[in-house]
Amino acid sequence: MIQIRDLHKSFARKKVLAGVDLDIEPGQITTIIGASGSGKSVLFKHIIGLLKPDSGSIRIDGEDITKLRERELYRTVLKFGMVFQGGALFDSLTVGENVAFGIMKPDLTAAEVSRIVSLSLDQVGLPDDINQVMPNELSGGMKKRVAIARAIAKDPQIIMYDEPTTGLDPIMADIINNLIIKVNGSSKITSIVITHNMVSAYKISDKIAVLYDGRIIESGVPDDIKNTRNPFVRQFIEGQADGPMQIR
């Protein structure tokens, strides 16, 4: 579904992406892991068309989105649901309004919108009466679930999650893991997850890709990554301060 080839991006003299190659298969959960500053968010922004690469290509359903003009990119953006770090809800809107904001179909009646909002909240396990609540009254885990409800309300083909379990206790993190798996399975969505959390990566992923030094240095099913002999990947998954990885 998404093919990234030889993607390069520098800011001023700083090279962030130095030849990223990655295939994201339809209907699967692909997780991108890597140290802080390794370029995960920069890669994320390229996939949704927010940043243009210096060179290389990103094909989505066969179309190279790096070649599109802004107006054409809009069609691509419609395919994506986004769950940003921390949820990024609108504080001055109710939960229901936040979820409704995700719906990108202009011709719906108010009743249809409210039905989609209810269904989306139900899918993430939140009660319907949470509709009128303001985001600042919610726990971190509930905010994440509202953010996921907002992403699925859009009925996207692809959902991208940036650090969906960061800052949550292990139980809530696992609830979010299960939700990512459920959303992926029930709607045949293609999911891309950026995370630091190896427990989460092993649990949810069909494929894990490791970003280091501007490239995907290893990718495979969770067992491939667990059993890797690559010393860089081993250092990261074991969380060792000492090793060959240069952490900036």
Ligand SMILES: Nc1ncnc2c1ncn2[C@@H]1O[C@H](COP(=O)(O)OP(=O)(O)OP(=O)(O)O)[C@@H](O)[C@H]1O
């Ligand atoms: N718009 C920009 N202009 C200049 N430098 C940038 C820009 N965006 C990102 N960078 C640089 O690119 C590098 C990678 O940043 P990025 O945010 O992708 O890291 P990350 O892997 O997402 O890290 P974290 O895990 O901490 O979120 C950093 O050194 C950052 O300073």
Ligand SMILES: [Mg+2]
């Ligand atoms: Mg980031």
